Amino acid sequence: MLKPERMTKLNILGPKTMEKKLVKKLYDLNIFHIVDHVKDDQLDIGNPFENAEEVSDLIIKLNAMESFFELNKKQFSKDLDNYRKKGKELNYNEVKALILKIYNTFTKDAQKLKDIKNEVRIIEKQLEKLRILKKIGVDPALLEEYDSLSYFVGYLNRTKGVKKEISDITGDHILHKTIYKNKHLIGLFVVKDKKDMVQKVLEKRNFTTLDFSDIVSKKSLKIPYFEKKTKILNKEIAQLNKKLGVFKQSWGKQIVIYESLLSEEAERSEAPLRFASTEKTFFVKGWVPTKKAEKTKEILNELTNEKIMIQEKEITEEDDIPIKLRNPKPVNSFEFFMQLYSMPKYKEIDPTFFLFLSFPLFFGFMLGDIGYGVVTFFLFWFLKKKIPKAGGFFNILMFASAATIFFGGLFGEIFGEEVLFGYHLPHILSRAHQINELLYLSIAIGVVHINIGLLIGFYNELVSHGFKTAVFKKLSWIFIEIGVVLALFYSATVGGVTIGIAVLLLYLGEGFKGIIELPSLFGNILSYARLMAIGVASVQLAIVVNEFAKDFFHQGGFMILAGIFILAIGHTINIGLGILGPFLHSLRLQYVEFFTKFFQGGGKDYVPFGIKE
Amino acid sequence: MVVDMATGLLAASAAAAIGISAIAAAIAEKAIGSAAIGAMAENEGLFGKGLILTVIPETLVIFGLVIAIMIIGMAG
Incomplete structure (x- = not known):
């Protein structure tokens, strides 16, 4: 418990014919931490297995389908487990043929869908412009290049006075205005030599011009034609979507399962890159937990009919031994703080157990209130249910909350009150007064x-x-x-x-x-005064809230509601601060005052070769 | 509440002790904190070291607090 897991260094040497078999077994065992070989004068690194490239190609195809159908890996995690449980070997060639077949069907339909959607988008744009022109009563056929005429079609932010200002510039103009989709829409024709002056008038009103070049060339086309075409295309889209929906129904599960399995296959195929190798042999160094070393050797020897050599090596000073913390159940949640900081070195004491003892103690000492403790306990309990992924973190906070309730009892406080309904809570130490x-x-x-x-x-x-x-x-x-x-x-x-x-x-x-x-010894010890300081601040804030609310309660009537409101808001804020402050300061006391006395850190994580959770 | 001049001065100096030391710590932490965040953006593993370096000046406030409590103790 007080030291990281004991490790044994294993060197494996074998003929290349055994490599694939061995890699597969090591992957399934999921306990061998590979030390990557660095290419040197004597030994090169190995080559990936021959199908590595093909596998990555298949994975890319599967990924494309996954993202198109928005397949969620979690959704199928049970199916994947079931598949694994059956223990059926993946028939690589069969799977490959299947993936290529469904991918072909998929790309055809998906591409078609994309093309049609594009076409619809273009048509809808044109349709919109035709509608605009119809609204201001301008025939699309009129919008061409003229020798003596310029036109403006677009939006203004206001039209007031525009007519007059343009009339002042020139009488030779035609102005259509209307409101379209809550914006001022204008169509304006003027003689070409006044174009610049008119433009200035329009710019004052934030004129945004509309471009009609794409429909002018098709001026013979009419709104009904476009509308009909969109309808047909939309029908096609619906059909394709239905088809792809059926595709997703029938293949979605397989896609996710094969993607996971092939990703594992890819990792195995690339394993030789981490080995040292010669033409006919491979050599790999790594670590296994000592208690599993014998068993591992047995399994591997049996697998290869003892055609490989497994050597147990002495640990030397230069070895960078991977660190796996081992703590029993409630304590291991606190390993989170070690990951946040740094893993201990192999020979060092793993301080997780001390964190387990002192972190909740400090937290509880600072927050120390039965009411707050109960509230935060249930809050974290609820959050743990909601976010099981961060379960370890919330376990820590639940321990801290339990300690808060305990110290609340010692200090005799509930929501900052020492006296409840005339009954003076028993206490050993009153934080508000001592x-x-x-x-x-x-x-x-x-x-x-x-x-x-x-x-x-x-x-x-x-x-x-x-x-x-x-x-x-x-x-x-x-x-x-x-x-x-x-x-x-x-x-x-x-x-x-x-x-x-x-x-x-x-x-x-x-x-x-x-x-x-x-002098830092003096500073470090005084630093623990924060246990008192934060606690007192928390109590005083609670008392202020309570006193403030009491004034309202005494006024009676409607003011009681206001008092309750103040209590709720005030204590919520104080609990928020009461989680943040004690958490950070308790952690700080561990990291700064405690760890600096003994902790070196810098250990490397133990990452076994195998399926990652 | 009426207090005499001496008690008032003691209260004011207690406030100054903690207030000024808090400002000093804040100024120091501001510079260290932004540098630490910068380092963490490069390498998340530096969180532990960053936190330690950031909170070192906090001790100043604790000193201020202790002095403030001692001053208030003088007021009786």
Whole structure:
């Protein structure tokens, strides 16, 4: 629990004839973490299996159909599972023939549909223009190039005064105006030499011109003809859609299943790219969890009639061992925080368990209110049901809410109230009144937390660098703390000497950097004062809301409603802040104050070769 | 509520202690935060480091808060 999963390094060497079989088995086992081979002077990387290109081509075809029909992979995940359960081998050639056949049918219909839709769009555009011209009473035949005449057809944002202004410029004009689709539509013919001046008048009213070039060439065509044609085309579209709908019904499931299976096939086909290879042999390095190593070797040997060589290798200092955290049920939700930060190194202690203990504790200490705890608990419970994907995250918050209820009990608070219907809730510490005690308690929690961190750090250093370094780098801090306590409560000389020796040890361990870091110990411990500060802020805000609402309740009548409204809004805001603040600050105390005492991190995730969930 | 001059000054200095330290922390975090977000846009794995660096100046407010509480303690 306190350390990442133990790993065993396996090297597999075998003839190429066994490669495909082995890759398939490794993929099914889903436990072998492949270390990619980097091409060097002696060994090149392998080549993908011969069907790799073809498989990717088929996948592209399937993807095209998936996106056209908007097929949802989740919808068919059960079918996929059932298919897998049957354990039927994928007959590659059969599947390939089938995919090519349905893809041909699909592309023909889909292309046809696309062409017809395009045609309809063009016709509808033209139809719209013909309707516009009809509305302002201009014959499409009139819209040609003239020697002495210019015309404007388009929209204005207002038509007031336009007639007069144009009349002032020239008497030789014809103006049609009307309202079309809530916009001012005009058709204007003027003599060509006044064109520029008229244009200026129109531009003042945001004139947008309409282009009729595409219908002028077809001026013989009339509205009824276009309307009839659209009708016919729309019927064709409906027919095609129906046909494609039937296609989707009959093939949708297969498309999704084959796409998933072929994607896996593609991943397998490309596996040799991660292997080292010679003309006749392949060589692959990787990791498996130690507890499964023996079994894996057995399975692989049996599969290949012991024609491959599997070697268990000693772990060396240079090895970048993949990290798989292993924590029992409720604790593993907190692995989320490790993923967010960084995976521990192989030899390091995995702090997930400490997060499980202290994160909800800090959160609860800050929010600490029975009412708020119950509300947030059910809120996160509901969200977990809604978004099962983020279940681990909401588990963390539910733990935090439970801790909030617990501390609410200690502080005797429900929605910021200590007295409910004349009954004074029992409490061990009142946050609204005993701020100093709360501060001391917060600092005390900080001292404990930081020292746990230092002790873990001591262990980490002991394992990786030996006892002396561990004492110099980590225990020296604890000696400094002891020195300070002695100086304050026992005798200044004894304390001073202890501090002096401890600082010297620290200097030997960390060098001058350690001396510079000295004040940070003070800062880190004081930082836990935020446990008190955020808690008090949360309580005070709740009290303000309650007092404000009480004033309204005392006025009676309609004001009671207003009071309830204030309570609802005020507490909602406070709960919102009460989730955000304690969450971030609790996390910060872990990451900044706690982790810096021992955590190195930078471990690489364990990603087994196989089906990804 | 009537308070005497000394208590008023103590209250004002407690407010100043926390207020000014909060402003100072905010200015520092502003610069670090935007740089951290920039780094995270390049590499999401830097969230942990970014968060740590961003919140380092927060300690200033905590110091301010402790001083404020001590000052209020003087007022009795």
